[in-house]
Amino acid sequence: MLGLRTAARTHLTSIPLRRSSAALLHKQPLISNLRFPLRSSSSIRMSSSDSNSNRNQIIEHIVLFNVKPSADLSAVNAMISNLNGLISLESVLHISAGPISRCRSKSLAFTHMLHSRYRSKSDLVSYSEHPSHVSVVSSYVKPIVDDIMAVDWIADDFSGSPIVSPDSALRLTILKLKEGAGESGKGEVLGVLKGIKEKFPSIEQLTVGENFSPARAKGFSICSIAVFNGRNELDELDAQSELANEQKDKVREFLDGVLVLDYAVAAPVQAASL
16 A cells, blocks of 8 residues: 655646656546446536646546456557557646556456546546547447546645656555544545655655545545656565555554555657647
8 A cells, every 4th residue: 555656856836838758658548437438527526626726736547447358469559559649638747558567456456557647627527528538448448448447536735747757666556445434534544645655765756645536436435656766666665564564554444445556657659749
């Protein structure tokens, strides 16, 4: 349940509206439930202040896919390539899609992941409803995927670049709270997750939040993503098993499910035009 590292040290407010070529490496579509209906704007809870979004926050979007065992490799590669190609959409700050390096959970199994970032919920809606996204989902995702899970959360007090550099390693942690956990239990879990970066210096960037798209989340509600400079730094975290278990023990009583995945950000094949 350990989380993220910073892809860059430049504060979000200093990032120009035009994305750099590094930002153009990945772009993914939003995918809804198992029947793949397109996500409508009403499924994203919009706040009245969203149009004036906080420049110190970003929206994290994660989609997990289980590709059918019978899927042809060329079809899988086409799905990944076309999802990453959605970086050309103006509302997307960062997008990366590819195979999951390691699934550390037994109850749910996924083969691929998409991670993207936005400045606001309205930008996420714009991406979801864009014809290019709709086309990629229908033409390249639906035919080869038999299960999907997706979560979205607001990363407050965000610092660093929203662009996750190639060769970075990510650890995604998604938690399901027990029914009786209540607000105090939820607060305890969020507090422990947010404090992890101080205890594990190999984490470059960490975001933590509460999922605001419950329809596609299979009952999971607390999300965290940790960014590391590379696989070696992620392995350093795993080597600190005693400290990691100590953090898990603090929140174990409030949890009904844990999903932990590792993912490596691939280098871009080509940059999309602005």
